[in-house]
Amino acid sequence: MPGPGEDPSVLVAGGGNAALCAAISAARGGARVTVLERAPKFYRGGNTRHTRNMRVAHTAGNGILTGPYPVAEFLDDLMRVTKGVTDELLARMTLERSAELWDFLWAQGVRFQPSLGGTLSLGRTNAFFLGGGRSMLNALYRTAEDLGVVIHYDTQLVDIVLDGDRFVSGTAESGGVRREIQADALVVASGGFEANIDWLTQAWGPAAQNFLIRGTPYNRGEALRLLLDKGIAAVGEPNQCHAVAIDGRAPKFDGGIVTRLDCVPFGVVLNAGGQRFYDEGEDFWPKRYAIWGRLVAAQPGQIGHVIIDEKAIRLFMPSVFPPVVAESIPELAAKIGLDPATTTETIAAFNAACVPGSFDHTVHDDCRTEGLTPSKSHWARPIDTPPFYAYSLRPGITFTYLGVKVDETARMIRADGRRCANLFAAGEIMAGNILGQGYLAGIGMTIGGVFGRIAGEGAAHVQA
Amino acid sequence: MSKLEALTSAQAEVVRQMTVCNACRYCEGLCAVFPAMELRRAFDGGDADYLANLCHNCGACYYDCQYAPPHEFAINVPVAMAALRDETYARNVWPAAFAGAFARHGLWVTFAAALSVAVFVAGFVAANDPGALFAPVGGEGGFYRMMPHWAMAGLFGAAFVYAIAAIGIGVRRFWRGTDAQAVGWAEIWQACRDAASLKYLDGGGMGCMNAGERPETDRRRLFHHATFYGFALCFAATGLATVFHEFGAQAPYPLWHPVVVLGALGGVGLVVGPLGLLAERAKRDAAIATHTGMGAAFLWMLCLSGLSGMLLLALRDTAAMGLLLALHLGLVFALFLSFPYGKFVHGFYRFAALARYAHERRTRKVEAVD
Numbered sequence: 001m002p003g004p005g006e007d008p009s010v011l012v013a014g015g016g017n018a019a020l021c022a023a024i025s026a027a028r029g030g031a032r033v034t035v036l037e038r039a040p041k042f043y044r045g046g047n048t049r050h051t052r053n054m055r056v057a058h059t060a061g062n063g064i065l066t067g068p069y070p071v072a073e074f075l076d077d078l079m080r081v082t083k084g085v086t087d088e089l090l091a092r093m094t095l096e097r098s099a100e101l102w103d104f105l106w107a108q109g110v111r112f113q114p115s116l117g118g119t120l121s122l123g124r125t126n127a128f129f130l131g132g133g134r135s136m137l138n139a140l141y142r143t144a145e146d147l148g149v150v151i152h153y154d155t156q157l158v159d160i161v162l163d164g165d166r167f168v169s170g171t172a173e174s175g176g177v178r179r180e181i182q183a184d185a186l187v188v189a190s191g192g193f194e195a196n197i198d199w200l201t202q203a204w205g206p207a208a209q210n211f212l213i214r215g216t217p218y219n220r221g222e223a224l225r226l227l228l229d230k231g232i233a234a235v236g237e238p239n240q241c242h243a244v245a246i247d248g249r250a251p252k253f254d255g256g257i258v259t260r261l262d263c264v265p266f267g268v269v270l271n272a273g274g275q276r277f278y279d280e281g282e283d284f285w286p287k288r289y290a291i292w293g294r295l296v297a298a299q300p301g302q303i304g305h306v307i308i309d310e311k312a313i314r315l316f317m318p319s320v321f322p323p324v325v326a327e328s329i330p331e332l333a334a335k336i337g338l339d340p341a342t343t344t345e346t347i348a349a350f351n352a353a354c355v356p357g358s359f360d361h362t363v364h365d366d367c368r369t370e371g372l373t374p375s376k377s378h379w380a381r382p383i384d385t386p387p388f389y390a391y392s393l394r395p396g397i398t399f400t401y402l403g404v405k406v407d408e409t410a411r412m413i414r415a416d417g418r419r420c421a422n423l424f425a426a427g428e429i430m431a432g433n434i435l436g437q438g439y440l441a442g443i444g445m446t447i448g449g450v451f452g453r454i455a456g457e458g459a460a461h462v463q464a
Numbered sequence: 465m466s467k468l469e470a471l472t473s474a475q476a477e478v479v480r481q482m483t484v485c486n487a488c489r490y491c492e493g494l495c496a497v498f499p500a501m502e503l504r505r506a507f508d509g510g511d512a513d514y515l516a517n518l519c520h521n522c523g524a525c526y527y528d529c530q531y532a533p534p535h536e537f538a539i540n541v542p543v544a545m546a547a548l549r550d551e552t553y554a555r556n557v558w559p560a561a562f563a564g565a566f567a568r569h570g571l572w573v574t575f576a577a578a579l580s581v582a583v584f585v586a587g588f589v590a591a592n593d594p595g596a597l598f599a600p601v602g603g604e605g606g607f608y609r610m611m612p613h614w615a616m617a618g619l620f621g622a623a624f625v626y627a628i629a630a631i632g633i634g635v636r637r638f639w640r641g642t643d644a645q646a647v648g649w650a651e652i653w654q655a656c657r658d659a660a661s662l663k664y665l666d667g668g669g670m671g672c673m674n675a676g677e678r679p680e681t682d683r684r685r686l687f688h689h690a691t692f693y694g695f696a697l698c699f700a701a702t703g704l705a706t707v708f709h710e711f712g713a714q715a716p717y718p719l720w721h722p723v724v725v726l727g728a729l730g731g732v733g734l735v736v737g738p739l740g741l742l743a744e745r746a747k748r749d750a751a752i753a754t755h756t757g758m759g760a761a762f763l764w765m766l767c768l769s770g771l772s773g774m775l776l777l778a779l780r781d782t783a784a785m786g787l788l789l790a791l792h793l794g795l796v797f798a799l800f801l802s803f804p805y806g807k808f809v810h811g812f813y814r815f816a817a818l819a820r821y822a823h824e825r826r827t828r829k830v831e832a833v834d
Binding site: 042049050052111113114116128129130131132133134135138139142251254256257258259260314317318319320 | 483484486487488489490491492493494505506524525527528529530531532534535536537667668669670677678
């Protein structure tokens with residue numbers, strides 16, 4: 001908690017990639033910067049601590065990035081995943097300025113490495129952080145500290161005072177103690193509300209109680225709520241979130257990357273009633289995992305069970321939790337709490353519907369079902385070779401889309417259309433301006449980096 | 465160790481942690497451990513032993529890990545690996561009755577050093593006129609008036625051969641226990657280069673972590689180089705001296721002599737390197753510190769051996785020569801005998817692990833698919 005007489009010129013709420021890029025840029029621009037991070041030190045950085053890469057435009061490969069990724073191609077990719085739900089002007093600027101991020105981050109001590117095993121498809125487009133997101137975050141914090149940025153952990157921005165379109169002061173709270181902080185500018189980079197189960201319940205109903213949250217319990221969206229209540233314009237739908245299917249045994253919060261399960265395309269997924277409910281082989285898993293969170297969320301009890309056999313057990317990334325194993329389908333069903341008779345029937349019907357083909361998990365092969373609803377379009381092979389394995393699936397919430405509206409200077413726009421003079425947003429809290437829906441690996445970090453820098457530079461130069 | 469045998473608790477902890485790491489893989493650029501891990505879907509005790517000895521304890525993965533304590537997954541690879549490394553030394557030691565020497569290494573080494581020095585002093589006194597221990601006996605052959613060359617060469621040769629044989633038996637047991645395959649010369653050469661440069665003691669390029677989350681410069685690597693190459697130079701000086709002796713040139717040699725130059729350079733390394741490493745140990749973050757005393761005892765023995773050798777060189781023409789020679793020879797003799805039962809073995813285990821890694825990288829592929 002900052003003491004009296006320590007008022008900064010720039011106050012930053014949040015502690016992830018966007019917040020630190022803003023703090024560093026503001027400090028380099030001559031500002032005295034104070035960062036309020038709601039989480040304790042170990043959990044600092046919100047979702048950034050679970051990231052591993054950032055999507056950046058570049059005109060040529062550089063030995064680590066395997067080839068060029070022009071802005072035009074990046075924009076095509078963005079338009080495809082968002083189906084046009086984006087502010088094209090902001091999007092184009094973001095992607096153009098993403099080309100500066102490699103050098104910017106390198107200068108802050110961040111190091112890169114070739115794409116991780118199992119992610120070769122991102123080797124050209126995404127810059128992977130050596131040691132992952134926490135290593136990247138540590139480098140940003142070290143640099144910020146060296147620049148004199150003051151960082152307060154376990155400290156939350158709980159209120160702000162606005163005078164028309166101007167930010168006047170903010171109230172920080174830590175350990176039950178509150179203090180008002182005056183500053184020339186405020187940058188809010190405090191993420192979404194994915195860990196706020198009550199808020200998720202408002203949008204999703206009681207099903208949200210069964211959601212697992214992939215990041216820390218500190219992504220509660222209180223600053224977002226505050227800004228919307230103070231009259232800042234919203235972007236994005238409140239019930240939109242990035243929901244993937246993850247291992248049902250994952251911790252409630254902060255399970256991160258290791259809770260992923262990549263075996264769905266190689267088996268069948270049954271609901272609690274022992275029935276299939278969607279085409280498991282519609283497309284490659286990286287292109288489908290983000291719809292399976294919603295699919296599972298719509299099933300009774302928000303749970304699914306992937307069942308595979310011995311033929312498939314080595315075809316996907318190893319899982320953090322071991323599968324349930326049995327020598328027969330009825331035995332497996334009993335072990336995972338499904339009705340053995342129904343499950344055996346479902347598997348038998350699936351097996352009978354598989355047409356012979358040549359299995360190849362690297363292409364859209366011709367192994368499919370015939371006369372089955374729902375069908376399985378690819379990689380459908382009879383589940384007949386013991387031992388049989390089962391994993392449970394639950395919806396895992398990564399991030400939310402609802403945010404505040406900004407312009408190209410990262411200044412927030414009020415609901416009445418007026419632009420705030422010294423109130424900036426960066427990162428997930430404004431990512432919905434660009435990523436209105438859908439998902440493109442690593443683009444959240446791109447938006448955070450670009451807008452963090454713009455917000456920090458702008459905040460350092462507002463007229464007091 | 466066969467795959468059916470129960471895991472020790474240190475192995476079980478490494479297996480638990482590697483199972484989490486293998487589902488994450490964010491650290492794959494830091495060192496050899498994580499790429500080696502990725503070649504497996506599941507881990508048995510032998511895999512754990514191998515990976516533990518491949519770890520150079522650079523510390524970077526602890527600070528990079530989003531699952532480190534207080535996260536409920538409680539991943540702390542440097543500490544888990546260090547605990548299992550020490551266990552592999554004790555589990556494979558020859559003779560097996562000496563397994564306890566690793567845990568109480570400091571005590572044993574101190575006892576052995578004191579006893580050894582005392583025996584040399586007593587031996588010099590008994591073999592010569594008692595006054596000779598304090599009489600200046602400079603000039604060619606001075607050392608061998610205290611102890612005949614054949615006795616010195618025979619005693620130290622025997623101690624060294626014993627140490628190498630005992631370590632060889634232990635490393636062989638380790639190698640077989642990890643189900644390792646025969647490796648080729650190219651892979652041994654690769655391991656030599658990786659070991660000689662300490663390639664994996666740099667956090668993947670960002671630097672080691674030691675005192676905390678800030679990556680450090682190459683200090684630990686440089687002090688280790690000073691220690692290792694200091695030892696190698698001293699060893700070379702001794703070997704060269706034996707050759708000169710056979711051709712009739714007797715120690716002590718003049719200051720410009722290659723034996724003295726090599727020995728002096730090596731001695732400096734053996735004093736500076738271990739002191740530097742001891743200082744780095746003192747600064748280590750408690751979260752990743754795994755001090756069992758074994759490493760410190762080994763470093764002190766190396767340092768004192770180097771220091772006594774340098775003193776002997778400086779004061780060899782004075783009345784202190786006899787006592788310093790007894791001190792130096794006593795320390796070196798105890799050091800040799802302690803080799804198979806302390807930190808010295810880490811170099812051999814790690815070399816074996818590096819050779820296996822070079823072999824795996826050529827012959828195995830990551831099983832996971834895109």
